[in-house]
Amino acid sequence: MARVATCVPGEPLDAALRTAADLTVVGPEVPLVAGVVDAFRARGLRIVGPNAEAARLEGSKVFAKDFFQQRGIPTAAYTVVEDASHARMALGRFGFPVVLKADGLAAGKGVVVAHNAAEAEAALGTLNGRLVIEEFLTGEEVSFIALCDGRDALPLAASQDHKAVFDGDQGPNTGGMGAYCAAGILSEADTQMVMERVIYPTVEAMNFTGFLYAGLMITRDGPKVLEFNVRLGDPETQPLMHRMESDFVPALVAASEGKLAGQKLAWHAGPSVCVVLASAGYPGAYETGKEIRGLEMAEAKGATVFHAGTRVAHGRLETSGGRVLGVTASGADLPAAIAAAYEGVNHIEFAGVHYRRDIASKGLR
Ligand code: AMP
Ligand code: GLY
Secondary structure (H helix, E strand, O other): OOOOOOOOOOOHHHHHHOOOOOOOOOOOOOOOOOHHHHHHOOOOOOOEOOOOOHHHHOOOOHHOOOOHHHHHOOOOOOOEEHHHHHHHHHHHEEEEEEEHHHHOOOOOOEEEEEHHHHHHHHHHHHHOOOEEEEEEEEEEEEEEEEEEEOOEEEEEOEEEEEEEEEHHHEEOOOOEEEEOOOOOOOOHHHHHHHHHHHHHHHHHHHOOOOOOOOEEEOOEEEEEEEEEOOOOOOOOHHHHHHOOOOOOOHHHHHHOOOOOOOOOOEEEEOOOEEEEEEOOOOOOOOOOOEOOOOOHHHHHHOEEEOOOOEEOOOOOEEEEOOOOEEEEOOOOHHHHHOOOOHHHHHOOOOOOOOOOOOOOHHOOO
16 A cells, blocks of 8 residues: 555544545445444544445354344345354254354354255364354355445445455465456346346445445345445455446435435446455465565566565565465456456466465356
């Protein structure tokens, strides 16, 4: 961020007051769940995000599932269990595969798809406390994000994340190994259905403000909601921003003022692709402090390199996290966008780097 902005240390509210910020847009879920939006509004400051009550839609899977059920929002059949022994009793009713979800925030690592009793038992060893157990759904996953102002909602282009660590959606789930954004990821009819049955009922029920992110499974019976996030997705946002043709700021200001009605967003015709470069071992244990090289060359070739887990130390750029960089590029069509993103990737190196080689390849079929 330091390359394109001035970074301000400290608590968000203090920082906004000190810098006389005109508008604050909240990125991560933790401050939203902790009530940062409520605190800003109490001081009369403009902010884009949901209040703490609405942020529970991401902060608690049980709260979200109960909300879906009450509002008739299409989702997988589920039950809530308080501990492992209740979980074992409930598992018998679902068969395999089955999905187990920890209730609270887990940085993308609180969900296990168990294919048999042994995997379910192993999951019960790692997921503690209250769980949602739910029906396993099959289909394509789509990330659908709408900007909301408490009354109206403006959908962003649909995108697709790649959550599993290895090619072909193999291996454990991560925070996201890549994403792409292209016209036609969600049909016109499904887009309308999701707005009418998922987004608007939620905006209305909660006076929802900020980004409402529906993680969807497009099943044979139509779209069903796997989860809500209450923020822009990572890594979906990288290709979304690359593909957005409009200036985003007027829409954000309008959302913060309850004036979204009539706002529009234009998108480039060509798709955008983001490939995440991760540290060796991620999503398990990994080392940090590896020197990163080649960013200038990647950017000179047309990619935008978003930093996730990097730091400047020892007079050089180093890795500081599991997901390190999001190499993002656009093209006239999907093959061109994929080629441009991997061209950028090929110029970057750090010890142990690993990444998926099949980001956006589903879109080619
Ligand atoms: P969530 O955090 O609820 O989106 O779950 C993380 C990932 O687990 C999703 O992106 C899916 O790949 C998978 N998943 C979650 N729920 C289900 C389900 N009911 N059926 C199949 N896969 C699921
Ligand atoms: N891409 C999913 C997330 O941001 O949680």
